[in-house]
Amino acid sequence: MEAIPVRIVTRGFGETSRRDSWWVTPVAIFVGLGLFVVYATWAAFQNAHYAYGSYLSPFYAPEIWGDSPHAWFGPKPDWWPSLAPFSPALLILPFPGLFRFTCYYYRGAYYKSFWADPPACAVGEPRKTYWGENSFPLIFQNIHRYFMYVAVIFLFLLAYDVWLATHFTNPQTGAEEFGIGLGTVILAVNVVLLSSYTLGCHVARHLLGGLFDEISKHPVCDKAYSCSSALNSRHQLFAWCSLFSVAGSDIYIRLLSMGIISDVRFF
Secondary structure, three states: OOOOOOOOOOOOOOOOOOOOOOOHHHHHHHHHHHHHHHHHHHHHHHOOOOEEOOEEOHHHOOOOOOOOOOOOOOOOOOOOOOOOOOOHHHHHOHHHHHHHHOOHHHHHHHHHHOOOOOOOOOOOOOOOOOOOOOOOOHHHHHHHHHHHHHHHHHHHHHHHHHHHOOEEEOOOOOOEEEOOEHHHHHHHHHHHHHHHHHHOOHHHHHHHHOOOOOHHHOHHHHHHHHHHHHHHOOHHHHHHHHHHHHHHHHHHHHHHHOOOOOOOEOO
16 A cells, blocks of 8 residues: 655744634733733732731732731841842742643643744744753753642642631721621632632642542542542633732732722621
C-alpha cells in the first residue's frame, strides 16, 4: 500500500486561514491578567488600608507581622533589614501566587496571550521549535503539585478570617457581638470561589482518585473524585471568578479603610 504524503503547513507569525475573531480571547486574557498583576503588585507594596475592623484583605492573609490587630506576631520585627521593603502581603502572596501561576489552565492562557505560543489554534507563532516543559525555565512549572498543598492550607486560613469577619464591636457598649456585613459576605464568597478553583485542580483529582486502579470500589474516594471532577469541568470559570473575587475583596476593604464607602450591616 502506497504511503500518503503528509503536507506540513508552515505559517509565519500571525498567519492563519481562520476567518473568526480568534484574537479576541488572547487579547482579553492579556488585559485581564495584566490588570490583576499590576493591581496585586501595587496593593502588596502599599502596606496600608488592608484591614478594616474585623475584615482583612485576602492579599494580606494571614498577616504574620503588621500594624493591624490581625497580625499574629505584632509589628515588623526589629531584625528586618532596613533597606528591604516590608509588607505583610509580600510574605505570603508568593505561595498562592505560584500555585495560580503554574496552574494548567493559566499556563495555556498566558502562553497564548503573553508569549504567543501559539496565539491561537491554527495561527502562526513567532518560534520554530518547541522544547516543552522539560527544560529550563519551564521545568519549574512542575512545582504546581506541591503548591497545591499550600493553597489548601490557605483555604482554611481564609475561612477562619470569614469567621472573624462575623465579629463586630458595638460602638455604644464596646462589647463584641455577632453580625454579618457586606464585607463578611464578600469574604465568604471569595473563599467559596477559591475552594471551587483549588479543589477542582487536576492535582486534587489525582490525589483523590489516582491512588486506586478501581476507584469505584472505594465509595468515599469515588464520591470525592466525582465532586472534584465536577468542579474541574468549570475550572476556567472558577479560575477567573476567584481571581477577581480576591481583587474585589481587597478593593472593598481598601475603600472602607480609606473612608470612601461605608460597610453595609445586615444584622
